Amino acid sequence: MARLARKPVFLLAFFIVTGIYYASHRFHSSIPALGWQYGPAMEPGVLDDPDYFWRKLPTHYPLPTIRPLPAGRPKKLPRIQHRFGQEASAEKATRLERQRAVHEAFARAWKAYREHAWPHDELAPVSGGAKDTFGGWGATLVDNLDTLWIMDMRSEFEDAVAAATNISFETSSLDEINVFETTIRYLGGFLSAYDLSGDQRLLRKAREVGDMLYVAFDTPNRMPITRWDVTNAAKGELQEASRWALIAEIGSLCMEFTRLSLVTGDPKWFDATERITEVLKAEQSKTKLPGMWPISINPKNKDFHGDNTFSLGAMADSVFEYLPKMVALTGGLLPEYGELYTYATDTAKKHSFYRPLTPDNADILLAAAVHVNKNNDGNEIPMSDYIGQHLVCFVGGMLAIGSKLLQRPDDLDIARKLTDGCIWTYNNMPHGIMPETFAMAPCPSKSGPCEWDEYGWKKAVLASADKDVGKLTKEQINALADEVISEKKLSKGFTDFMDRRYILRPEAIESVFVLYRVTGDKSLLESAWKMFEAIQKASKTELANSALGDVTIASKYKPHQTDSMESFWMGETLKYFYLIFSEPGLISLDEYVFNTEAHPFKRLAP
Known part of the structure; x- marks a missing residue:
């Protein structure tokens, strides 16, 4: 336990330095000599708590050294946000009216959670029950601390903080927890609320969660256990990383762990995820699709070659999302994240993005999955799977941030077309809501002409349905396609709906x-409002809002509400x-960077 032995000396130096720079515990200040930004001056007991349960467990695989936090003055990074001018009074009135409507929807849902599910993980928004799906630690409570602050609901915020400080992370309602989900929701939630409010109680809870999660890294090769038997870990039993894990769940912990290290001054969490990043960097050019990492990997052996599927969507998404965001978070002090992002994005632009065939000839893009298979000559050939996912809609925002932050101006046009692809999908569904997953036929070219071809679309529909049309006439193909289109409730342009939910x-x-x-x-304001109205109309319950079972049914029918309202x-x-x-x-995006659970962290500033 060499790290703990060094702790008192480190803390003494830390308090001496920070004491010089902080005049008020409610305001943030940077430390130019060290180059990173701490939170407010630490109150006694926030960090130095050697008796905390997860800190007392024996370390089975101690590290000889811990990587230090990045040193030096943060760089002046390129501006991300547009320079907004004077707002017309009529536009402002409309905007504020819409903001109030969103606020009312949130306040209504929060009130329902407070009355019917407090302090459980989730509200059942139709039946009025409660669910514990994320450890029983109040996922909705913690996930919305920063939202309460942002929406200026200070009384509710204080009420929520008081409840959150009583959450015990020493036991869980689940034997096995998802380390990634726990990191982005709980650690991210506490850190963000602390960054916004300066409330020391929230930093203490963030550190408690961080200490618990750090135990998941106590394996022979220091790779974390993503689906973690927290009960056995609490008993101090030996652990090792699994032979299978999703790349998103092992590669998307760096923002939260790094921010925790920055605000506490303890580099152990930063060190933990930097070890993962080193593996990502070493393997990036060696995968079956160089530049991108496959959906699943083998953490125990650090093997990235067993899976041949690559995607920016589900199961991989945030590992790519966090690359440019780490540049922003650390003030450019870790430029390798920008290099990883550039390589990955260039590969995705070449193999993943495609323009779909649409009845209005829309100039939009979607992101496909890519399978790398061997051809008859034994060469590995990337083949696109032309699906769309609601989850992958984050990519437009990622590329927009990357285009500004890393000065890749051409990517902004791609970001807009990807975002427009999601807007188009919303607008072309019966209820104005995008389903989880769907398929569309690709245009012959992403940049060339793409005129609507109804017969070509129908053939793609039949191919998606695995219908053999080899000996059929054109008339027979049209007739068979019409049957499939009717049966599957396909809107023009869509060739299949694999998951019809909206969650x-x-x-x-x-x-x-x-x-x-x-x-x-x-x-984009108009697009956002149209989306909000459509979602409210279909998902609103007597209590709050519910996930929907099928958003592809005719608009005269209301989608089935599935009695689920995740904290997000x-x-x-x-x-x-x-x-x-x-x-x-x-x-502001020039002051904060969002984690994948929409928790804003304060960026380091020069």
């Missing part, structure tokens, strides 16, 4: 929000809707 996801409005903040294009409905979706109708200075 209150935020990714589409996330990119619409980011693109608006980056470009200042007011048409208020913590992400409504937060982004609120922010797009707020003053651009509220959570």
Whole structure:
């Protein structure tokens, strides 16, 4: 336990340095000599708590050294946000009216959670029950601390903080927890609320979660256990990384762990995820699709070659999302993240993005999955799977941030077309809501002409349905396609719906929000409002809002409400809707960077 032995000396130096620079515990200040930004001056007991349960467990695989935090003055990075001018009074009135509507939707859902599910993980928004799906630690409570602050609900915020400080992370309602979900929701939630409010109680809870999660890294090769038997870990039993894990769940912990190290001054969390990043960097050029990492890997052996599927969507998404965001978070002090992002994005632009065939000839893009298979000659050939996912809608925002931050201006046009692809999908569904996953036929070219071809679309529909049309006439093909289209309730342009649900996801409005903040294009405000109204109309229950079972049914029927409201409905979706109708200075992208659960962390500034 050499790290703990050094702790008192480190803390003494830390308090001496920070004491010079902080005049008030409610304001943030940077330390130019060290080059990173701490939170407010630490009150006694916030960090030095050697008796905390997770700190007392024996370390089975201690590290000989810990990487130090990045040193030096943060760089002056390129501006991300558009320079907004004077707002016309009529536009302001409309914007504020819409902001109030979002606020009312949030306040209504929060009230229902407070009355029916407090302090459980989730509200069942139809039946009025409660669910514990994320450890029983109040996921909705913690996930929305920063939303309460952002929406200026100070009384509710104080009430929530008081409850959150009583959460015990020493036991869980689940034997196995998802380390990634726990990191982005709980650690991210506490850190963000602390960054916004300066409340020391929240930093203490963040450190408690961080200490617990750090134990998941106590393996022979220091790779974390992503689906973690927290009960056995609490008994001090030996652990090792698994032979299978999703790349997103192992590669998307760096923002939260790094921010925790920055605000506490303890580099152990930064060190933990930097070891993962080193593996990502070493393997990036060696995968079956160089530049990108496959959906699943073998952490125990650090093997990235067993999976041949690559995607920016589900199961991989945030590992790519965090690359440019780490540049922003650390003030450019870790430029290798920008290099990883550039390589990955160039590969995705070549193999993943495609223009779909649409009846209105829309100039939009979607992101496909890519499978790398051997051909008859034994060569590995990337083949695109032309699906679309609501989850992958975050990519437009990611590319917009990367285009500004890393000075890749051509990527902004791609970001807009990807975001427009999600807007188009919303607009062309019966209820104005995008489903989880769907398929579309690709245009012959992403940049050339792409005129609507109804017969070509129908053949793609039949191919998606695995119908053999080799000996059929054109008339027979049309007739058979019409049957499939009717049976599957396909709108023109779509060739299949693989998952017809809408689970209150935020990714589409996330990119619409980011693109608006980056470009200042007011048409995006109209798109956002149309999306909000459609979602409210279909998902609103007597208590709050519910996920929907099928958004492809005819518009005269209301989609079935599945009695589910994950914490991200208020913590992400409504937060982004609120922010797009707020003053651009509220959570500026030049001052904050969002984690994948929409928790804003304070960026290091020069």
